[in-house]
Amino acid sequence: MKIVLQNLTKRYPNRNKKIKEDVIAVNNFNFEIPDGQLIGLLGPSGCGKSTTLNMICGLEKPTSGKIFFGDDDVTDLPPENRGVGMVFQSYALYPHLTVLQNIMFPMENLKGKDKMTKEAMRARAEEAARMVQIDQLLERKPSELSGGQQQRVAIARALVKVPRVLLLDEPLSNLDARLRLQTREEIRRIQRETGVTTVFVTHDQEEAMSISDLIVVMEAGVVQQIAKPQLVYEDPINxxxxxxxxxxxxxxxxxxxxxxxxxxxxxxxxxxxxxxxxxxxxxxxxxxxxxxxxxxxxxxxxxxxxxxxxxxxxxxxxxxxxxxxxxxxxxxxxxxxxxxxxxxxxxxxxxxxxxxxxxxxxxxxxxxxxxxxxxxxxxxxxxxxx
Amino acid sequence: MNTNTDFSAIEKKSQRNERIRKIITYVLLTFWAVIVLFPFYWMILTSVKSYSAYNSEYVPQLYTLSPTMQNYFDAFTAVPLTRYFLNTLIFTVVTTLLMMVVTVLAAFAFARLKFPGKDILFTLFLSLMMIPNELVIITNFVTITNAGMRNSYIGLILPSVTSVFYIYLLKENFEQIPEELYKAAKVDGTSDFKYLWKVMIPICQPTMVTIAILKVIECWNSYVWPRLITDDQAYFLVSNGIQEIRENGFGRENIPAMMAAVVVISVPLIVLFLIFHKKIMAGVSRGGTKG
Known part of the structure; x- marks a missing residue:
């Protein structure tokens, strides 16, 4: 599923009410993310990369511009109807549910013709758990898992309903250095296996360079350069x-x-x-x-x-x-x-x-x-x- | 230099200190337990003394040699105690359930939703806590009487189906749930209501249990409001019903029968508390440790 961002812009009213001018978080973002690729959104904090991700996800509405998944205009769809999976920086696992229940949660909310039986849900959840190698931990609560394991649960939960688009919001920043290295290779492997179009937000250039097919460098809401990782390094635009x-x-x-x-x-x-x-x-x-x-x-x-x-x-x-x-x-x-x-x-x-x-x-x-x-x-x- | 320390002597000394400390602690605790439990003992003791024995004691005795169950029988026959019991049960269950619904929804709105005037409204809510209950009772009495709801369940229940304090407590609890969980639930396809039901309430379960139990105790023990709003025996609760034993009984007030009734109505609450006391404490301390 390719993602098309068309003149995507997000403005916030200024916190300081004396300043009439809006804060522009994302300014006129135009980009077509090719199907099945892993895109790294890279930039310093406050550059608008998370806002962009949230707009793709549907958690925030763009001030202007459009978002397409394939040929569908999803600009006005709420996140639950977009078919996106998202992994949050803090993993955002439901603390009162077991790993299995966490992974099954997105499927329980399916309605109409997508509704699944308990057995089918369980089978799918177990399959997703196997993919991220946590099938031994299904009965545990999130608090009984290490950071890396929680991360895997979050990925499994995002993948289990076979999303059209996978969004990762700084998924590695809460892990220690060694685990970060391992997990990022894991993310790359899973992305290749599933072939799901993935957008990955990070402020860590090494992370972005190592796993992205394309890197989008952002600064102050403006896209600076979109290129293959090595090219961004060797042929900087500014x-x-x-x-x-x-x-x-x-x-x-x-x-x-x-x-x-x-x-x-x-x-x-x-x-x-x-x-x-x-x-x-x-x-x-x-x-x-x-x-x-x-x-x-x-x-x-x-x-x-x-x-x-x-x-x-x-x-x-x-x-x-x-x-x-x-x-x-x-x-x-x-x-x-x-x-x-x-x-x-x-x-x-x-x-x-x-x-x-x-x-x-x-x-x-x-x-x-x-x-x-x-x-x-x-x-x-x-x-x-x- | 002699570096040989006599470890066994030190150990003995510390063991002795430890034992002394333990003894003091237990003596103090026992003393405290006696103070706390004495009223209960007095209540049970009085309830098994016979009416005549009780009245003939010039100095109340700390024990009785001829216990009787007659008072329990009297308590149920002198007044329709079973009826009061049922009323109390209906009143408590319905009030608590309604209050849970109201406070959860209100707390959710204050914690999660964005609407104009939210902060002002919440401040007004909080300022309601400053107004003493007795003042509110007067206006409530006028309202309920004018609405013609005296001597009815709805009149009994309506004023207590909300609680500013519990809304405040729950709101604080709800707000401790990270924002990202809400976003995750949205991405996972839940509506606001489903999120409340499947994520927020289970996470805040200890507080919910605490609130429910405290409310049950409050309802069970409520006296002033039911006393004011009902004069028809059919709607008496146990609390004001017991007064009937005192007033309608024999020429002289039948204290042992009253005590028997008090024992009977206290038992469910004590059982409830014993079952849930860990949860109550968990909820209270959780609510109190917001950083």
Missing amino acids: IFVAKFLGTPPINVFEGEVKNGIVYIGGDAIIKAEPDSSWKEGAPDAAPGAALKDGPVTIGIRPEGFDPEKDGELQCGLTAVEVMGRDTSIVATNAHAANGSIRTIVNTEELAEVSGETVNFRIKPSRIYLFDHETGARVRCRFTPLR
């Missing part, structure tokens, strides 16, 4: 997306472009030339800005730095941190956004690093330019200076 994805985060510098050379302070870093395959304003072109001389915001991923004696970017060395697999160099640069930068380097390259300063070469594939004013990506290609 400075917000670039900053939001990646740990450690991207290093941002204020620099400028002069005669096709990118400068950070006095250091010439890299050559930049307009991307010949990209035309500003062309209908199929990715949004962005054209390369021009003048001030520019530069983003360099932590792994884009090569420490080298004659590297172009000069920085003061603060610390070298070895953290198991990774080694990171913390350095200072007057033009970096908060004065310091963090890089991830190969341990072999560490020999180069000692003393008060460190020089880096910048890898052309890991540097991005953004428009100084709008933050839009500047479309260009890079070649090393030497």
